Amino acid sequence: xxxxxxxxxxxxxxxxxxxxxxxxxxxxxxxxxxxxxxxxxxxxxxxxxxxxxxxxxxxxxxxxxxxxxxxxxxxxxxxxxxxxxxxxxxxxxxxxxxxxxxxxxxxxxxxxxxxxxxxxxxxxxxxxxxxxxxxxxxxxxxxxxxxxxxxxxxxxxxxxxxxxxxxxxxxxxxxxxxxxxxxxxxxxxxxxxxxxxxxxxxxxxxxxxxxxxxxxxxxxxxxxxxxxxxxxxxxxxxxxxxxxxxxxxxxxxxxxxxxxxxxxx
Amino acid sequence: xxxxxxxxxxxxxxxxxxxxxxxxxxxxxxxxxxxxxxxxxxxxxxxxxxxxxxxxxxxxxxxxxxxxxxxxxxxxxxxxxxxxxxxxxxxxxxxxxxxxxxxxxxxxxxxxxxxxxxxxxxxxxxxxxxxxxxxxxxxxxxxxxxxxxxxxxxxxxxxxxxxxxxxxxxxxxxxxxxxxxxxxxxxxxxxxxxxxxxxxxxxxxxxxxxxxxxxxxxxxxxxxxxxxxxxxxxxxxxxxxxxxxxxxxxxxxxxxxxxxxxxxx
Numbered sequence: 001x002x003x004x005x006x007x008x009x010x011x012x013x014x015x016x017x018x019x020x021x022x023x024x025x026x027x028x029x030x031x032x033x034x035x036x037x038x039x040x041x042x043x044x045x046x047x048x049x050x051x052x053x054x055x056x057x058x059x060x061x062x063x064x065x066x067x068x069x070x071x072x073x074x075x076x077x078x079x080x081x082x083x084x085x086x087x088x089x090x091x092x093x094x095x096x097x098x099x100x101x102x103x104x105x106x107x108x109x110x111x112x113x114x115x116x117x118x119x120x121x122x123x124x125x126x127x128x129x130x131x132x133x134x135x136x137x138x139x140x141x142x143x144x145x146x147x148x149x150x151x152x153x154x155x156x157x158x159x160x161x162x163x164x165x166x167x168x169x170x171x172x173x174x175x176x177x178x179x180x181x182x183x184x185x186x187x188x189x190x191x192x193x194x195x196x197x198x199x200x201x202x203x204x205x206x207x208x209x210x211x212x213x214x215x216x217x218x219x220x221x222x223x224x225x226x227x228x229x230x231x232x233x234x235x236x237x238x239x240x241x242x243x244x245x246x247x248x249x250x251x252x253x254x255x256x257x258x259x260x261x262x263x264x265x
Numbered sequence: 266x267x268x269x270x271x272x273x274x275x276x277x278x279x280x281x282x283x284x285x286x287x288x289x290x291x292x293x294x295x296x297x298x299x300x301x302x303x304x305x306x307x308x309x310x311x312x313x314x315x316x317x318x319x320x321x322x323x324x325x326x327x328x329x330x331x332x333x334x335x336x337x338x339x340x341x342x343x344x345x346x347x348x349x350x351x352x353x354x355x356x357x358x359x360x361x362x363x364x365x366x367x368x369x370x371x372x373x374x375x376x377x378x379x380x381x382x383x384x385x386x387x388x389x390x391x392x393x394x395x396x397x398x399x400x401x402x403x404x405x406x407x408x409x410x411x412x413x414x415x416x417x418x419x420x421x422x423x424x425x426x427x428x429x430x431x432x433x434x435x436x437x438x439x440x441x442x443x444x445x446x447x448x449x450x451x452x453x454x455x456x457x458x459x460x461x462x463x464x465x466x467x468x469x470x471x472x473x474x475x476x477x478x479x480x481x482x483x484x485x486x487x488x489x490x491x492x493x494x495x496x497x498x499x500x501x502x503x504x505x506x507x508x509x510x511x512x513x514x515x516x517x518x519x520x521x522x523x524x525x526x527x528x529x530x
Contacts (some may be wrong), residue, residue, distance in 0.1 A: 016361065023360075057360045060367035064336070067329055088356055089381055092407040092473070093286075095322045102325035115355055117382045117402060119409030137382060142357040144384030151427065153416045159424065208357070 003133030003175055004199060006082045011050035011225060017086070017263070018215070018256045020045050020248075021203070021232030022054040022073060026062070028237050030244045034069040036064070037244075039076055041236060044249040048256050051110075052077055053201075053230055055086040067127050074107050082110040084201065084228075088137055090115030090122050097125040104129050113179055113201070116163045120170065127170060133199070134176050136167040138191060141181025141204030160187065164194045177201055180214060180219070182210025182229070189218040199226045206234035212255075216262035224263040231255055266520070267451050268440055269464060271347045276315035276490060282481070282528070283521045284349070285310050285513075286468070286497030287319040287338060291327070293502050294510045299327070299334040302509075306501060309514040313521050316375075317342055318466075318495055320351040332528030339372050347375040349466065349493075353402055355380030355387050360477055362390040369394050378444055378466070381428045384530060385435065392435060395467060398464070399441050401432040406446025406469030425452065429459045442466055447475025447494070454483040464491045471499035477520075481527035489528040496520055 001009075011017060012073040020041065024034045031037050042052070054073060059066035077083050085107060089099040097158075103112045104126075111133025114123050126134045126249045139149055149160040170176050178195060182204035192200065200219050204210035212229070219227030235255070239247030266274075276282060285306065289299045296302050307317070319338060324331035342348050350372055368377045369391075376398030379388050391399045404414055404425040413426040422430075429528040435441050443460060445453045447469035457465065465484050469475035477494070484492030500520070504512030 025363075055356070055363075057354070057356060057363035057367065060365040061371065063367070063371040064329060064332055065389075067332060069327070071500070084327055088380075089322070089353070090355075090382075091320070091322060092405065095320055095477055098320075098322035098326040102322065106326065106328040113351070115380050115382055115411060117380055118405050118407055119412030119414070120403075121407050121409040140357065140383050140387075142386050144386040147384030147431065148424070148428065149384070151416075151418045151424065154419055154421075156419075159416065161415070163413065166412065184471075233499055250445060 002131045003082060006110060007051060007133070007199060008225060009081065010081050014047055015260060016050045016256045017229050017259050018049050018229050018252060019051045019053050019228045020049050020235050020252060021230050022052055022058050023057060023058045023232045023236070024161055030240050030242065034066065037070045038069070038073040040245040041248050042077055044245040045235070045252045046078055046081060048249070048252045050228060051082040051084055053084040053086050071107060071204045074109065084111040084113065084133070084135065085109030086113045086264060088113045088115045090118050092118065092127060093121050096122050098216065100125045100129060104132055111135060116167070118217065123170060127173060127175065130173045130175060132175060135179050135201045136163065136176060138163050138167065138178040139180050139184055139187045141183040141210060145184070161190070161194065164191050168195050168198065171198060182215040183208055185214035185218050188215065192218055196221060199228060201228045201230065203230040205229060206231055209227055212258060214260045216259050220263050224265055229259055267396045268347060272316060272464060273490060275346050279312055279314060280525060281313055281315045281521045282492050282494050282524050283314050283450055283517060284316045284318050284493045285314050285500050285517060286495050287317055288323045288497045288501070289324060293505065295505050295507065295517045298325070299331065300337045303334070303338040305510040306513050307342055309510040311346060311519045313514070313517045314346065316347040316349055316493060318349040318351050320417040336372060339374065349376040349378065349398070349400065350374030351378045351443060353378045353380045355383050355480045357383065358390060359387050361387050365390045365394060369397055376400060381432070381461050388435060392438060392440065395438045395440060397440060399430065400444050401441060403428050403432065404445050404449055404452045406448040406475060410446065410449070426455070426459065429456050433460050434461065435461060447480040448473055450479035452481050453480065457483055461486060464493060466493045466495065468495040471496050472495060477523060478527045481524050482510055485528050487516055489530055
């Protein structure tokens, strides 16, 4: 089944637009083993989320053992919950094909994030996996996002708007989405207008200071779906004690319910 | 010692601007074991290059065993030859810090490539490693590079030019370079003018069709140094037979000599 259908199925079943970011930081973990930590978080939240999103950086930072934990984690997540590999890769064609092979073939992610800087042929090897989701990084949540993404071209378009429109062109197979930060609600609103039907992956609430209510209101499509609200630190580290999994469940449940209130569901 | 000094030392010692890209493709390898292949290539070319550049995609595509081979490869390269980890990472601050930890702390690369799309704070965690080199992806060698990199802003600057100038601003520590494709010599010429003193990493000759002579002439600095000409496939797969290492040495030697002729040295 294709990614968007799988996402919507999980989202409706769990009545949730929440995505838990599985970004283990050893300095904050209440247990030593990363896979054990992720497993407890997944067990505690699997009925509260529409998908999970491990960011590869946190696993790569731990070397081979981190990547072994990542592979076990993806494998452990119930098959009816999609998993987005947040890797933001971008390179020329034959190299992008190797990254796609790593992310889809080896780790078995259902979707990935990609960087648009190198243009269409750097994204195409990912798009060719028609049953997978491809989230193109568009307007990000960090404060330097404006350095380049807000540059205005000679037609009056901002760079991130051009990226959004081009990603729309690339969406022939219905498998393309966009990454838009929760810290820039006006840009989110605009991107939703430019791409009314595409899934939007929205990180940046919580530790990064994004506005949850505006992210939900501006991020959802006409059916009040297709926005994926990411929370990592505020769920994973809700408690640093032995009750971390219950605390994560409580934080995730509250976020899910708040999101549902904001979308009127 | 800082990266640029190490690069210049290796370059002068070997009289070379050639960088061999260690991008093993299992479908083309004459031997089964990737590390064994890399080791033979390194043994055959270590006196002919200024640095090596493994692209992480090719190792990630093979899963854990690929990354084990990568780690062994970096470790095997003689310490007086710098190693550039071509990973093109880019993400928000705390995530970029995790990528920097992976690339510099775990794999021990001497330099990396980074993607500029997310702006200064996504590059800063790499810049903070003052003795490492940071090559900012600027104008790439693929044909879709023009999709976004050539967009003209309302001051008449192309996007890649803005990236080059900003990367120049980020070069307070003298550890920043740029990635510029060999397939766009006019852009290379211009970038060298904008950033006269920065090292330029130039992929795209050989299989990608870039012009070697123009890449050298336009890429070098005033002292005819600081251009890094990358060759991967045409060296690695110069022969698919048991003589692959000798063939790689011959191909690398010819390239080095051609580069030296073009720079008049």
